Amino acid sequence: MVPTVPTVPLPRRPLNSSDPVRRWYENELGWATVPGPPVHLVTGLRFDVLEAPAEAGFAALRHLGPGSPVALRGDRMRLLVAAGSADELPGLLDWLEWGALAPDLDLTAIGADRSIEAPLPPGTAGALRSSGMPSRSRVPENSQGAAVWLRPPEMGREVEPSLPTLSAVGGGGGAPDLVRLVDTMATQCHRVRLRRACAQPLAFS
Known part of the structure; x- marks a missing residue:
């Protein structure tokens, strides 16, 4: 006997009303x-993430200006980029002549089949209430633990068109193209690495 195929679509997974972060x-x-607590966002579908030391990230954003959403978790900064960008990072670093230094830059990408901790939505207790890029002194105390938005996604508009891409003109909404973003981030990561190396005391045998 041939089994019958249901014609009614399966219902969406019900959201836990007590979980406003996931619902948002x-x-x-x-x-x-990702199912289960704490809330994690799936990468590689709507966006990928470029991750770097926060010190390098703040310096890079001063050069790049307004752009796509940016989050902070501890001492790591996360910039949302177009889906698929994580696969392009190694080749871009080589093309920009950063390939030889790439292992030391501490510049990584998070893409398909992975996830990141969901920053607290804007207006949530402990989250940044300003949509502008804060100075270091305005970063909330709990950013040393939970992820927070430095520049949250804007409500009422599609986020994906504003994300940096490999196209020559970049994404919309003033976002830089991916080549410029990666080059600027790599430059600042290298400068941070050099400063840290110079600050270390000399070892004498």
Whole structure:
């Protein structure tokens, strides 16, 4: 006997009403999350993430100006870029002549089949309430633990068109193209590495 195929679509996974963080990401932004606490955002679907030391990230953003969403978790800065960008990072670093130094830059990408901790939505207790880029003195204390938005995604608009891409003209919404972003981030990561190396005391045998 041939089994019958249900014609009624399966219902969406019900959201836990007591979990406003997950509800905000899934309902308001349409971003996929990983089941179970704490809330993690799936990368590689709507966006990838470029991650670097926060010190290098703050310096890079001063050169890049306004752009795509940016988050902070501890001493790591995370910039949202177009989906698929994580696969392009090694080749871009080689093309920009950073390939030989790439292992020491501490510049990484998070893409398909991975996830990141979901920053607290804007307005949530402990999250940044300003959508502008803060100075270091305005970063909230709990950013040393939980992830927070430095520049949150804007409500009421599609985030993906504003993300840096490999196209020559870059994404919309004033976002830089991926080549410029990676080159600027690599430059600042290298400068941070050199400063840290110079600050270390000399070892004498």
